[in-house]
Structures are given as C-alpha cells and as structure tokens.
Amino acid sequence: MQFFGGSEISPSPPVPTAAGNNAHMLYVFNRNGVCLLYREWNRPLKTLSPQQDHKLMFGLLFSLKSLTAKMDPTSADKGNLGVPQLPGQGCSFHSFRTNTYKLSFMESPSGIKIILVTHPRTGDLRESLKYIYNLYVEYVVKNPLYSPGNPIRGSFRCFISSCTLIHWC
C-alpha cells in the first residue's frame, strides 16, 4: 500500500460527501492490540461488552490480513497461514462491505490500525483514514506527556474533537 506518497505533512481534510452523518464507529489500535481510541456516533445494536468488542475487532482484522496475504493471486511465494505479518508485508485489504455497514481499514508502517465503520454506500475512505492518522501524529504522538501504548484519554481533547468532525464522511 502506498503510504508515503504525498508531499505534505498535514494534508487538508478530504472533501465531504453529499450526505453527512454516515459514520457509525471509529477504532484506533496499536500493534499490540490495545485499543487506543474508540468513538461511536450511531450504534443501535451492541451485542458485546466494550472489551470483548475491541478484542473481536482486532482479531477479525488480524485474521483477515492473514487471509488476504495468503490468498493473494499475484504472488507465488507466500508464508504460512497464521504467521503474523509485518505491516506492509504481503497483500493487505483496505475495506470490506456487508449489507448493513462498510468497514475501512488502514495500517500505518508502525502498526497503528485505524478502522472506520460507516454506511455501506460510502466510497473509498483511504484519504480520510490518512487524515485521521496525521491528526493522531500531530496531536497525540508529538505530545510529550503521552506514553505510547496507553489509551488516548480525555486530556487529548484536540484529537478527539477533531475526530468528531469526521462524522460528516
């Protein structure tokens, strides 16, 4: 996946689509599976407790990445199924769609995973996910009081309030 394509450090926000309020949930995970941030705007159905939900989501993404790396039809030499893949190694998926939601996924080279669950008719959200990653870098990583691996608490209001603007996508 082309990650370092652009030349700007902080790209401008992507153009909003016609209908706003399409996003259901946002997750940010680090490489060890710790959920750094979870935001929900519209989630009528909650089947599991938050901890189980985060673990299930992380597990689903881990397994789907393993599946896409193995199923890649363009490369002949693939590792064994179930071997953890490094970020950027092997083919990775960027979104999947069901009849009720669309999940867009992006993994940074450092293993930070950003997931956005939206309405199924949403278009390609890779630019929006890159924008969220840049917000994370600017507001969270560059903050000297933040220790990596900890959930992003309310003191990082700037990041969280910027993320709430994402619900227009």
Added chain:
Amino acid sequence: MAAIYSLYIINKSGGLIFYKDYGSAGRMDTNDSLRLASLWHSMHAISQQLSPVPSCSGIELLQADTFDLHCFQSLTGTKFFVVCEPGTLHTEALLKHVYELYTDFVLKNPFYEMEMPIRCELFDISLALAVQKDRVALLGR
C-alpha cells in the same frame, strides 16, 4: 488474462466442497485452500456480530490491494466466493448463475451426498462455459 482468479464453494459448516483456480500465480494446494475456506467462513460469521445495525448478513465484498473477493451466501448457508481483479463488474450476477448451476447439476444429482466435495462432471463443464462466457463481459470488451 482472466478477470476471475479462483472460485470457492463452502458448505454450511464451513468445509470447502469446490475449488477451481483460473490461472493465478498464487495457486494453492489442497490443504491451504481448505484452511482458507474455513477461515473465511469464521470471518464471515464474526463480521455479522460486529455490525452496528441489526440483521447483517455477512461480508459481501472484500477489497484488497491486488484483488477483490465477492461472496454470495444462499439462504441455506452455502457460500460461493470468487477472487477476482480489483474493479471487476457483474460478479454478483456470475455468483448467482453459479448458484443456479450448483442447484441444477449438483443438488439434483441423485449420487451427490450433501455437504461432500463436488465431483460432478456436468457441473465442471457448465461452470467452465459460464466463466468463459462471462470472461468477455467481465473484461468489458
């Protein structure tokens, strides 16, 4: 160059009953295809649990860097999925057509045992014809 790379059919318990490769560099041996099919069956089920809205029927389209995966689940739980080039059109129609061929040549075959691997010659022949015919349509030429 084929627009479709491979086709899988999974029974309702998640076991692979049919796998056909149409010329991809990533052709897999039997064990790997069995494992992948079971993995897909589980992922399909988990994706239903993570839905924010009730009555989700599972993953219909998975988009990766080098391929797309389209899945169709019949009402009985049998899943048909194809691995194809990104941006391939009309795969839903193809999957429904494969489902029709499955009902005609496999289920109506009196010697076919349910949930077992498919070994029906007529199904293979008609499937090859269907994919060949659609290859022109799918490539948009």
